[in-house]
Amino acid sequence: MTTIPQPLVGVVLISHSDALATSAAALAVQIAGPDVQVVPAGGTDDGGLGTSPDKVTAAIQKVDRGVGVVLIPDMGGSVLTARLLEVPGQVAIADVPFVEGAIAAAVQAGIGGTLQDVLDAAEDARIYRKL
Amino acid sequence: MDTRFFTTWIEGIAKAVAENREHLTALDAAIGDADHGANLDRGFTAVREALAAAPPDSPGKALTLTGTTLIRKVGGASxxxxxxAFRQMGSVLGSAPDVTPSDLATALEAAVAGVRKLGGATEGDKTLLDALAPAAGALRRAVQNGTKTEDALDAALTAAREGARATIPLQARKGRASYLGERSIGHEDPGAASTVLILAALRDAAGG
Structure with missing residues (x-):
C-alpha cells in the first residue's frame, strides 16, 4: 500500500548573498529532512549581492504545493522584495533571524505544519537562547 | 503634460543617474553597501530599453512600465x-493621454503613500521619503496657489533638496543604514539624494 505524500508548506530563503541563502537552505534541509521544500533565492540575476524578484518568484513557484509558502528575507531590499510578493493566506513573510528562523520553519514544515504553524515556529526562533 | 513629457522625464532620470553613479555610490559607501549608484544605473538602463522596446501610449503606462522594470532589475532596496513609487503614479494616472499639474501632485502623493506603506518609514527616518514627501507637499501647495507648472516643479525640487540635506544629521532608522546606529549620522541619505535627481529631471522636462 502506498500513501500519497501530504503537501508541505514551502520555505524560500531570500538573502542578499547567493552563497548565504544556498548554505542556509542546505543546513535547514539537513536538519529538517530531505522531503522539506526549502529553496534559496539569493543574490542578483548577475550573481552579485542584492535581491532578484525573478529568482524569488521562481523559488515560490518551485515550492508552492498549494498549502502555503513562507518567505524568510535577510534585510533591507530582500524584505521589501518579499513584501511585494506576499499573497494573503498563501505567501507570508516570517520576520525572524535568518538562519535560526530558516531551521525552525523547515522543521515545522517537514512535520506537516500549516502555514500559520510554520510562521509561529519561525517566530519562536527569535527567543531561542544558545547559552 | 503628455506621454512625451513623461518619457523625457524618465530619460532625464536615466541620464542623471548615470552621470551621478559614482556620487550615489560614494554616499552609499558611507552608510550602506556602496551599490546605490550601480543599482539605479542598471535599473534605469533597463527602463530605457523597456520604453524603447514597447513605447507607451499614455503617461500612466510609461510610469507603470518604469516601476515594474525597476522592481525587477535594480537588485537593491531602491x-x-x-x-x-512609479507604479503608484502610473496607477493614479491610468490611461489618460494628458496630465494636469494637479493630477501630477496627486500621483506624487500616491507615490509617497506607497513608499511609506511598503517600507514602513516615516519622515525623519533618513530615507528617500525625507526628500519625496516634502516635494509632493510643495507641488500640491504650488498647484493650489495657481503657480505655473515650471515654478511649481521648481518648488518641488527645492523642497526635495532641502529635505535631502536635512537627512545629514539624522540617524537612520530604516534599511541597511539602520544597522549602523550612530555611525549613520553625518552623511546624506543616498536614497534622498537620488530622489533629488528624479525631481530635478522632472523640473527639466518642463523646460523654461
Whole structure:
C-alpha cells in the first residue's frame, strides 16, 4: 500500500548573498529532512549581492504545493522584495533571524505544519537562547 | 503634460543617474553597501530599453512600465521602493493621454503613500521619503496657489533638496543604514539624494 505524500508548506530563503541563502537552505534541509521544500533565492540575476524578484518568484513557484509558502528575507531590499510578493493566506513573510528562523520553519514544515504553524515556529526562533 | 513629457522625464532620470553613479555610490559607501549608484544605473538602463522596446501610449503606462522594470532589475532596496513609487503614479494616472499639474501632485502623493506603506518609514527616518514627501507637499501647495507648472516643479525640487540635506544629521532608522546606529549620522541619505535627481529631471522636462 502506498500513501500519497501530504503537501508541505514551502520555505524560500531570500538573502542578499547567493552563497548565504544556498548554505542556509542546505543546513535547514539537513536538519529538517530531505522531503522539506526549502529553496534559496539569493543574490542578483548577475550573481552579485542584492535581491532578484525573478529568482524569488521562481523559488515560490518551485515550492508552492498549494498549502502555503513562507518567505524568510535577510534585510533591507530582500524584505521589501518579499513584501511585494506576499499573497494573503498563501505567501507570508516570517520576520525572524535568518538562519535560526530558516531551521525552525523547515522543521515545522517537514512535520506537516500549516502555514500559520510554520510562521509561529519561525517566530519562536527569535527567543531561542544558545547559552 | 503628455506621454512625451513623461518619457523625457524618465530619460532625464536615466541620464542623471548615470552621470551621478559614482556620487550615489560614494554616499552609499558611507552608510550602506556602496551599490546605490550601480543599482539605479542598471535599473534605469533597463527602463530605457523597456520604453524603447514597447513605447507607451499614455503617461500612466510609461510610469507603470518604469516601476515594474525597476522592481525587477535594480537588485537593491531602491528597486521595490522606487518601483512602487512609479507604479503608484502610473496607477493614479491610468490611461489618460494628458496630465494636469494637479493630477501630477496627486500621483506624487500616491507615490509617497506607497513608499511609506511598503517600507514602513516615516519622515525623519533618513530615507528617500525625507526628500519625496516634502516635494509632493510643495507641488500640491504650488498647484493650489495657481503657480505655473515650471515654478511649481521648481518648488518641488527645492523642497526635495532641502529635505535631502536635512537627512545629514539624522540617524537612520530604516534599511541597511539602520544597522549602523550612530555611525549613520553625518552623511546624506543616498536614497534622498537620488530622489533629488528624479525631481530635478522632472523640473527639466518642463523646460523654461
Amino acid at each position: 528597486g521595490p521602493l522606487y518601483g512602487t
